Amino acid sequence: MKKIETKIDEAFKNTFLLPREKTVTQFLVDVLSSKYQFREDDKKIEVISLYYYASSPLSFLFVLPHYEYYSPDKTIQMAELHLKEHSFEDYSYMEVEELCKRVLDENNIDYSPYLNAYNQLDYAHYWENQFGLESAFLMHCWRNAKEQTQSKTIGFLESSDGAGGVFDMDNGFDVPFDVDMDEYLRSHGFVIEKES
Template sequence: MKKIEQKIDEAFKNTFLLPREKAVTNFLVDVLSSKYKFREDDKKIEVISLYYYASSPLSFLFALPNYEYYSPDKTIQIAELHLKEHSLEDYSSTDVQELCKRVLEENNIDYSAYLDEDGHLDYAHYWENQFGLESDFLMSCWRNAKEKTQSKILGFLESSETGAGLYDLNNGFDVPFDVDIDEYLQSHGFMIEKES
């Protein structure tokens, strides 16, 4: 089953991720190069939060100063990316099911045991890589944008719903739930002043 997982991974990347790479990277370049004016004052933003919509990570992204360090009251703009505005339609679990069915059929694999009573494919039995691929994709786009801009801004990837985890975009690390961002950054040698 490992080989079929890899084939689904590749199909998923080629079908859903790669077509979105340019739009996401360009958005992050704009965020890192200060195209968006987050605040009225000239406070230098050193830490950004990039949020994804939990139920569909690549349909909507937004970035803003990290509220661990910057007062939310002083934020005047949020950077938003709606991929539909770039002629990229959202993909649903049905689209992912169809992609999985196609790969299984191309490889002569009988998936009838994974169909529910309505004929829907439950791919969780053999492929659970979707979110990992999406978050790795976002981190890769962030690194590409950082390389293009040479920005020193630090970034964290967060879900629009609490409890989905926190990722260090610069290093690709999963930040443990019991560690706050300030403690985490200090442990990596970053001392960033918090706004009072």
């Protein structure tokens, strides 16, 4: 089954992720190049959070100064990317299901045991990589944007509902819930002054 997982991963990347790479990377370049004015004052923003819409990670992205370091009361603008505005329709569970069926058919794999009463495929039985691929893709776009801009801004990836955890986009680490953000950054050699 590992071989099939890898083939579905590749099909998913080629179908849904790679076409969006240039647009997402450009959005992050714009963020890092200060196209968006987050505040009225000239305080330098050194730590940001990139949020994805929890139920559809690549439909809507937004960026804000990290709330633990910068007062939300002083934020005047949120950087937003709606991929529909760039001719990318959201991909649905059904489209991902069809992609999985196509890969299974191409490889002569009988998936009838995984069909429900409505003839829908429950691909969670053999492929659960979607979120991991989406978050890795966002971190890849972030690293590309940082390389293009040579920015020193630190970025964290978070879900809009707060349930998806926090990822250090620069190092690819999952930041544990019980670790203080300031402590985490200090352990990586960053001392960022918190706004009072």
